[in-house]
Amino acid sequence: MKVPIFPLNSVVLPRGKVPLQLFEPRYIDMLTRCLKDDHGFVITLLREGAETGRVASFYETGTYVRIIDFQQLDNGLLGITVEGDAKVSITNSWQQDDGLNLGEIEFLPAEAPADIPTVFHELPSVLRALFRHPVIHELGMSVDYEDARDVGWRLTELLPLDRQEKQHLMEMQDPLARLSHLQALLEALEEGQ
Structure with a gap:
């Protein structure tokens, strides 16, 4: 499957x-094509370069997203909201x-649903606290606080972690291993305060 790639x-x-x-012509054209053809694009983490630059390297694992809303913003730019659909591997890329x-791209296998073990009982509480922030609340995301995948995914996106750490967590396919890693990172953050 051939799709546009949006490094962020x-x-x-x-x-x-x-x-x-969106303000760059290449991304406005991408949006127009995606809406016309009813398909999404891939968001992947920048390895090097800038979001607005023409020369950028990016990670080969990203997420296929769909456009769920768009509007003209007060600043004159085009605003869109995307929702992650599935993790993918970028097998070949060009500009x-x-x-x-x-x-x-190739779609990666879906992660298996998993309940949250007692040892990780604090992680849903941390996520609930993050969701009380107005900017996050405004996104209107629904979270299954009993699903290890959902809790791990949202914490990976929202915690103030190093970009490479976020990529590592994103690439994990085992939701319980991700929670274990997140818990260790949170403990390290608490000790560093």
């Missing part, structure tokens, strides 16, 4: 929502003349 300085995971502002990155 952040990660999005399945069921996560992200607001974006069009206008600077838009395209790639061939």
Whole structure:
């Protein structure tokens, strides 16, 4: 499957929502094609370069997203909201003349649902606290606080972690291993305060 690739300085995971502002012609054209053809695109983390630059390297694992809302913003830019659909592997990529990155992707196997073991009982509480922030609350995301996948995905997106750490957590396919890693990171953050 051939799709546009949108390198960002952040990660999005399945069921996560992200607001974006589009102003570059290559991304406005991408949006038009995606809406016309009723398909999404891939958001992947930048490895090097800038979001607005033409030269950028990015990670090969990203998330296929769908556009769920768009509107003209007060600042004159086009605002869209995307929702993560599934994790993907970018098997081949290239750049069009206008600077838009395209790639061939393969969908990764869906993570198996898992209940949250007692040892991780504090993680849903941390996530609930994050969801009380007005900006996050405004996104209108629904979270299953008993699903290890959902809790791990949202914490990965929302916690103030290093970009490479977020990518590592995103690439994990075992929801319980992700929770274990997140718990260790939170304990390290608490000790560092």
